[in-house]
Amino acid sequence: MNSKKGEEGSEVKEGSASELKGHGSFKNRDMFFRADQIDLKSLDIQLEKKLSKIWLNGALGSRKPKDEWEIDLSKLEIRYLVARGTYGTVYRGIHDGQDVAVKLLDWGADGHATDFETATLRSSFQQEVAVWNKLDNSNITKFVGASMGTTELKIPSNGQTLLPSRACCVVLEYVAGGTLKQYLIKHSRRKLPYKVVIQLALDLARGLSYLHSKKIVHRDVKTENMLLTTSRNVKIADFGVARVEAQNPKDMTGETGTLHYMAPEVLEGKPYNRKCDVYSFGICLWEIYACDMPYYNLTFSEVSHAVVHQNMRPEIPRCCPSSLGSIMKRCWEANSEKRPEMDEVVRLLEAIDTSKGGGMIPEDQMQGCFCFVPTRGP
Known part of the structure; x- marks a missing residue:
């Protein structure tokens, strides 16, 4: 067989097209090939098939679940819209005969975040739903499943059927009693x-204690994020996904009502740990007892400044039993190290005697209690 020298001195054998098609192996790493003898069209087809396979295996709408928490969207039926928020939309639906709440997280419209930001959000989402999937507690909303994509999700036509390509989906048990905030x-x-005050407080405290035992910090404890069953049991919601939704600290302000529950260290942007949940619980405890909203007539900047620099806290009603008032004060200590752990809070609440009453007397009674006349302000 004839041969000739290439430009670099390597020897290329003529008639080696069969070898280029993969019928042999090449031992000479310096060998050059003639471009006109390579079937580029065939290579393009093979490359396209390979990339398509990779995409299907890792695509947003993959039919084959990759993780144990991934849900088969074909088994999910969306019934109607429940609520719409800044970062997601909640629907009520049915999954395998079970009433569920379906939360779609889109993190904004396509094109408004970089690929890196999207990848970071999706990575956090995966980690958190993987944790949520393993939780089992009567005071935690039961996780049903999640999906990294929504391409197979059928949403009732409401004029907005298009979802961003990066949207994710979380499916939870449906809790029919509404939020604790609405109840109060x-x-x-x-x-x-x-x-009832102590029962609600205990449910919330037990749920938080369980989360902390699993090394989970809720970071957005507020009565809005607590759901009630028809038998008035509290279930904590959004403990993991809320973290994804609030990547930007500026988003945790008045639009969600979170600022009123923020610990001083969080307001100042300082490092914080699970004790920030304890502080927020203290505010919730006051809210459950008083059935009122703290600092309702103050602006967000006024609240932030007064809580951090003037040690402002909600005013505890004079009729509030000292045992409960003491728990509130300990929970919202400015120094996070002085706040109790949630398991201690559970024990303190369990020790309270409710047989003799101690709640606030209805305001519409002729001989009502006037011990709680709110004096709000820094």
Whole structure:
């Protein structure tokens, strides 16, 4: 067989097209090939098939679940819209015969975040739902499943059927009693019996204690994020996904109502740990007892400044039993190290005697209690 020298001195054998098609192996690493003898069209087709396979295996709408928490969207039926927020939309639906809440997280419209930002959000989402999937507690909203994509999700036509390509989906048990915030607003005039106050507080405390035992910090504890069953049991919601939704500290302000519950160290942008949840619980405890909203007539900047620099806290009603008031004060200590752990809070609440009452007397009674006349302000 004839041969000739290449420009670099390497010897290229003519008629080696069969070897280029993969029928042999080459031992000479310096060998050059003639471009006109390579079937580029065939290579393009093979490359396209390879890339398509990779995409299908890792695409947003992959049919084959990659993780144990990934849900088959074909088994999910969306019924109707429940709520729409800044970072997501909540629907009610059915999954395998079970009533569920479906939360779609889109993190904004396509094109408004870099690929790196999107990848970071999706990575955090994966880590958090993987943790949520392993949790099992009666005071934590039960996780059903999640999906990294929504391409197979069928949403009732409402004029907005297009979802961003990077949207993710979380499916949870449906909790029918609404939020704790709504329940307290409903009772803002008549208030709650002391026994109910302690029961609600204990449910919340036990749920947080469980999360902390699993090394999870909620970071957005507020009555809005607590759901009630029809039998009035509290279930903590959004403990993991809320972290994804609040990547930017500026987003944790008035739009979500979170600022009123923020610990001083969080407001100042300092490092914080699980004790920030303890502080927020203290505010929730006051809210449950008083059926009122803290600092309702102050601006966000006024609240932030007064909480951090003037040690402002909600005013505890004079009729509040000292055992409960003491827990509030300990929980919202400025020094996070002085705040109790949530398991201690559970024990303190369990020790409270509710048999003799101690709740706020309804305001509409002729001989009502006037011990709680809010004096708000820095």
